Amino acid sequence: MSRAFRRSALIGAGLSAVLATGTILVACGTGSDDGRADLSIVGSYVPVPALPGGMGAGYFTVRNDGGAADRLVAVTSPDAGSVTMHTSGESTMTAVDSLQVPAHGALELARGGHHLMIMGWQKPPAVGDELELDLTFAKSGTITVTVPVKPLTYRPGS
Template identity: 30%
Template sequence: MNARTIRTIAAALSLTAALAISGCSSGQDDGSGSPAGAGASAAPEAAQAAQGGMTVSGAFMPEPVNDKMAGAFMVIKNGSKTADKLVSAGSPLSDDLQIHETKDQKMQQVQSMDVPAGGELRLERGGNHIMFMGLKNQPKVGDKITIELRFEKAGPVKVELDVKERTYTAQNSTSH
C-alpha cells in the first residue's frame, strides 16, 4: 500500500468512528417526547437564506467530537420552476467540504445532489449531508458557523449553521 492509500483508509475509519460517536444517525427521539419529524421546531429558524429560488432552513451542525470532521444538516427548498443541483460548499471553518450521500447505510462523496423544481433536498442525520473535513478549530454549542452553498444554476447561498448538542435531532415536518 502506498502512503496515499493508507491516509485514505485512515481518514475513512476516522470518519466512521466520529460519525458513530457524534450520533450521525436518524435518531427517532430528541428527548422532548416527540418523535423525529413530528412537527416544526419551536426554535426560531436562525439559519435561513434565499437566493435564486433557494431557501435554506433548519441548518445545524452537531458539536464535533474532535477537530477532524463535522456534519452539516439542513433543508434546501427550491421555489423555482427549474431543477438545480447542489454542486459544492465552502466555509471558513474548513478548506475541505464534501457532499455525501448515504445509500444502504454507507456514506460516499458525490459531486452534486439534485434539488428538484418546486421540491426540496433534505440533508439529515443518517442520510445525505455535508461533511467538514479537517476543521480549523472546534466549534462549541451555541456557536454559529458560516457556510456558502453553491448551485449549478442559482447563485450562492450563505447560511449560518447553529452548533447544537451532539444528540440534537431537527424536528422538521415531513409534509409538503
C-alpha cells in the first residue's frame, strides 16, 4: 500500500469520525500564552424548530486555550437567511452585536443564556440534517462549522 494511499485513507477516516460526532475542532494558534487566541468549537447542535421552517436556535461552546481574548462578532449561514446572536435574562431576550471569548476560557451558547436565532431557512430542517454556520471572530477570522439538527427536546449529556 502506498504512502499517499494510506495518508488519504487516514484523512478520510478522520473526516468521517468528525462528521459523525457533530464536533468540529479548529485550532487557530499554538495553545500557549503568546498573546493569540486558540479557538475550538465543540458540542454544536440546532434543535429542530417547533414549527416547520420556523425560527430555530443554535448552541455550541467556543473554547479558547490561548493567551488572548477574542469576540464572536458575526454568524452567517448559506442555509438560512438570517442568524443573530442573543442573550437571555430572567424574562427577556436581547440581540447583541458580539459575544466575548475569554483567554483560557470558554463562551457557552446554551438554553437560557447566550444563543443564536436562525430564521429564513433555505429548506425546513429535519432531525438528522446539518446546518453550516460561519462564525466570524474579531481576531481569529472565520471558522466554518457543520452543526447537526437534533430533536426539539434534545439536551446534551442526557
